[in-house]
Amino acid sequence: MSSAVGASGGGGTTHGGATLAKTLVDICDSGCLTTLSTEGDEGIPFGTLCSYAKLDGTLVFGLPRDGIHAVNAEKQSNCSLLLQHPHFFGESQAQATLVGHLRRFEGNDVEVSAAFTALDAAQPGLPRDALSLYILEIDRCYLVEPFRNGGSWIDLADYNAALPDPLRSINVGLVERWNSERENIEDIRMIAQCRGVSLDEGVSVSMANVDAEGFDLCVLRGEGRTEFVRVPHAHGHTCTTERDAIASLCQHAQLAWEDSAHAKAGASDAWHPR
Numbered sequence: 001m002s003s004a005v006g007a008s009g010g011g012g013t014t015h016g017g018a019t020l021a022k023t024l025v026d027i028c029d030s031g032c033l034t035t036l037s038t039e040g041d042e043g044i045p046f047g048t049l050c051s052y053a054k055l056d057g058t059l060v061f062g063l064p065r066d067g068i069h070a071v072n073a074e075k076q077s078n079c080s081l082l083l084q085h086p087h088f089f090g091e092s093q094a095q096a097t098l099v100g101h102l103r104r105f106e107g108n109d110v111e112v113s114a115a116f117t118a119l120d121a122a123q124p125g126l127p128r129d130a131l132s133l134y135i136l137e138i139d140r141c142y143l144v145e146p147f148r149n150g151g152s153w154i155d156l157a158d159y160n161a162a163l164p165d166p167l168r169s170i171n172v173g174l175v176e177r178w179n180s181e182r183e184n185i186e187d188i189r190m191i192a193q194c195r196g197v198s199l200d201e202g203v204s205v206s207m208a209n210v211d212a213e214g215f216d217l218c219v220l221r222g223e224g225r226t227e228f229v230r231v232p233h234a235h236g237h238t239c240t241t242e243r244d245a246i247a248s249l250c251q252h253a254q255l256a257w258e259d260s261a262h263a264k265a266g267a268s269d270a271w272h273p274r
Contacts, residue, residue, distance in 0.1 A: 016213070017143050017154050018162035021096045023211075024083045026054070026164040029122040032082040033061065035072035035102060046072065052081075052136075053118035059098075059138075060105060062119045062131040069102070070132055077101040081136060087172045088146065091226065092208050092218070095144040095151070098136060105133035146209060147216060147228035165211045166240040174245060178207045187253035192217050194256035195229050210245055212238050215252075 034047035046068055053060045059081070063070045073079065079102040085094045105115060115133050119126055141159045144151035167174075178184040185206075192205045197219055199205070208218040208228065219227040233239050234251035 016158075016162065017145060017152065018141075018158040019165055019212075020094055020145060021141050021143050021154055021159055022162040023164040023168050024085060024094060024096045025059070025098075027168050028083045028086060029053075031084070033069060033079065033102075034082070035069050035079045036076045037068075038072050038075040047082075050081075051119070051123040053115065053122045055111075055115050055118050059136040060115045060118060061102070061134045061136070062116070062123075062126050062128075063134055064130055065132045070134070073102040073104075073134060077103060079136065085146075088209065091228070092146045092216070094146045097142040098138050098140075099142065100139040101137045102134050103137055105135050107133075167211055167242075167245060170242050170245075171210045174210050174242065175207050178249070184249070187249065187256070188217060190256035190260060191215075191231060191249075191252045192219060192229055194252075194259050195231060197227070197229060212240060215249070 030049055030051040032047045033050040034045045036042075037044045037046045048069070050061055050063070050069070053062075061069075063073075079100065081098045083096045083098070085092075088094070105112070107115065112133065116126075116128050138156070138159070140156060141154040142151055143154050165171075178188065188207055189199060189205045193199050195217075197203075197205070197217075200221075202222055204220045206218050206220075207215060209216040212233075214230060214232040217229040217231060219229060221227070231252065233245075233248040234255075237244070237248065239245045239248055
């Protein structure tokens with residue numbers, strides 16, 4: 001059982017859905033590509049794990065010329081691509097499904113060479129002579145955000161305008177480091193307590209994620225009960241660097257410890273009046 005609570009105890013929020021979807025596209029280099037069977041069990045979805053490359057924001061696939069996906073795409077271009085965060089799992093794993101059409105890549109020799117070069121970087125050793133290039137024309141995007149039940153459709157205009165999260169390449173390392181250093185572990189517990197989390201005996205708190213807009217804390221209680229707490233960055237700032245994120249955590253920790261000290265002083269005054 002799990003639940004999400006926001007910074008003030010309300011419904012949890014994560015950073016912009018369109019940004020998260022674009023982040024998944026950027027950090028992943030493969031996903032489950034599904035096309036519609038055009039032979040045998042016609043119309044049945046057929047999915048396999050496929051690598052892709054990003055070329056000026058366009059997703060490019062190198063598919064075997066006589067392979068099932070290529071055959072399907074030539075007759076029925078409808079397709080989808082499922083992406084999952086490669087480093088976070090379970091309830092902390094974000095997923096995006098891109099729905100659209102698989103089209104032949106129409107480019108000049110320079111563009112085709114650039115596409116194959118990008119594919120080689122994602123999956124070295126691809127036999128160029130046996131592949132045809134396809135691009136994914138995205139019509140819709142369905143996003144399952146971490147720490148949430150269910151998903152929602154992302155407005156295509158928002159998706160096209162969004163940029164990947166600036167902390168995407170360092171957030172995994174930050175989370176691992178913060179959860180392994182004793183001083184940070186104590187700070188994280190105090191931040192959670194300051195956010196209204198009751199730290200009863202046996203309750204553990206850890207950092208689950210960090211992005212440009214804030215932190216996600218994971219609160220694990222007995223009997224497998226899990227809560228996720230969203231904490232916006234200090235002063236509502238957007239963090240674009242590791243230094244920014246560390247500064248935000250330190251500011252939150254300082255305020256949490258100060259609040260705790262004030263609360264204890266108040267309790268002391270109540271029990272031991274001057």
